[in-house]
Amino acid sequence: MREVAIVGLGQTPVREHWESNLRDLAVTALRDAMEDAGVDTVDGVCVGNMLSGALSEQEHLGSLIVDYAGLDGVEGMKIEAACGSGAAAIRMAVKAVSSGLMDAVGVVGVEKLTEYSGKYSTAALATAADADYETTMGLSFVGINALLMRRYLYEYKLQKEDFSIFPVNAHKNAVHNPNAMFRHAITNEQYAKSKLIADPINLLDSSPIADGAAAVIVVAKENISRYKGKAVDILACEVGTDTLAIDNREDPLWLRGVERSAKKAYYVSGLSPKDINIFEAHDAFSIITALSLEASGFTEKGNAIKFAERANIGINGTFPMNTSGGLKGRGHPVGATGVYQVVEAAQQLRGTVASPIQVENNKIAMAQNIGGSGATVITTILKQI
Template sequence: MRCFLCGAAVLKVDEHWDKSLAELMAEAGLRALEDSNLSTVDHVFVSNVYGERLQEQANLGTFLAEELGLKNVVATRVEAGGVSGLAALYSAATVVRSGLSKAAMVVGVEKMSDGTLEESISLMTMEERQEYIGSFGVSQLAEAALLYKEYMRRYKVGAESIAYFSVLSHENSSRCSHAQYQFKLSLESVMNSPMIAEPIHRLEATAPADGAAAIIVVSDDLAEKLDRTNCTLTGLGFSNDLPVAFDREDPLAMEAVSTAGRRALEMAGVSRSEVDFLELHESYSVMSPLMLEALGFTERGQACVKAEKGVFGLSGELPINTFGGLKGRGHPVGASGVYAVAEAFLQLVGEASKNQVAKAERGMVVSMAGLGAYAGAAVLEAVR
């Protein structure tokens, strides 16, 4: 699957009241293009989940091309819930590797500030089965709370240990200029924030946000010609599971995440111990330990213990969510996966500034739709 990433852009995750969905994706796309020293691309892929609902806008690929003044390009939108960003990357990598494309742009965009808070809870629940989850008045948030409780019960882990992952995310987002929340959180403030679905506190979940990020994917020969440090995409893996966690044999197993991660590593020929940093999809604090364990980076039930020992900090053995992840950097859903890939790019080309992971050679990005309904993983490596 080897192909190259030669440019990236990340807009600040924020409430961009004055910018439209089109403006956000155009700004990210243009900045990524400039970053890559390319003048144009032949494919554009837009990763977006809620455009139809919040902006009543479909056909986003064409609108991005229009905004960028691109003519005669292949333009499409990709949607796979929370995996949309990696699914768009997969599309780009596939067309580049197959020779159909020389240079492809992936833009992730979401504009959630057009909706209410209640709407955002409903929108998240669109990843679940509407017929018997949404319609029963159960939200994804409520399901996540049930998994959280089950995790605490099964592994005898206290809520503080899980909530600590929010502290960890903010530790990194506090120094990240494109993060939604550029401040640190104490464990005390997380635990004192109001419950939104017991045992999940408000500061253990993401907030609605606007954002756009972009990356440029090019072929080997074009990468060589460009005067731009790049990184390689060496592995991609995806896997599906029964969409509703409670329909699975073990709702905590996250088998799609396990399989997607394993496949990406196998394709890259990289072992877990060679991964220098990891970008997770912690839509709720408890998703960090669940994903770490599903991916095999820690034993089941051990992630919190390791976190408290500092393993996952920026200078730890395996830094996670190096720019703050979904919690700290922010979770503009369709854009989140592209943010994570762009952030991995910044780490691997040494442009991560205050968030730089020392000697970052290999990074892994893992996304999931729903609570493990679908998962994607990408392995990216520095070019030395």
């Protein structure tokens, strides 16, 4: 097996891209990453996307994007794992390169969620859950996370306001990320007064629906000198799974998919949670950030908020999190999100983000992308070279 690295990064701003379609977003990010890497072609393209069929009436994304990116004849396929589609696509690229089957693979995560009305997008996003037994019972995707949050508050005797630490941090960092959707800070008071979406989850617990695309070029580490872009080591990119429906889990407050994925990633990289300098968490909802911190082994069960308060998750804290705004601040173009996370973590390791959000002395970054309510989890660990 060969070691792998990232040599090219690309991303579009996360926005409501009324003027752009799926392919234009994807091609922009992919070609930017190729330019960054200094390549004019790749051996294959993995497209991370969840809802092109439901919201753009467009499947068969692989060949479409390869064609429009000017990569005539190159192999391309779509990878789908709900909100984990982006990192799942990276995982496929890593497999292809480390196995020796390919030398350079372009990964592009792309999503366009604003083509239809909100209610329709809400229904489409809910397809990440069990269609026969969750979604047709009226559960929305926010609703699933609300059930988890309600139980979390109950079991650990917490107040809803305790969760404000995560979105407040995310927004604070997003101010300095030009590609972020929400470049404004929020306060604890705003959080407390925010409108309920699915009780107890409010608007400021929820990452916004958005459009965007991000891309990386994955190559064999032994070949990094061939490329222009500054390389970042991929120490691990590992997948863990769990039941699709949260009711089928013995303890819904313990994300086994996260645990499995993180443990594999620590094992493969030879690292432990203590070695992680920055963490890009999948903060689609505040509750998921908490559950992810616990099941990833950063703190014990039920202790995520205390941990975050004590460790200080800000840029100058001991455990900086979601340094470019996370899903909450940057936005959550679902199938692209996992790639954005890795691009942002790689930028941190390259030292190329805006100075207010540049973490000093960081060598190891971890990004965790969660599909559905934890049924597919991809944990990626990157290292500065």
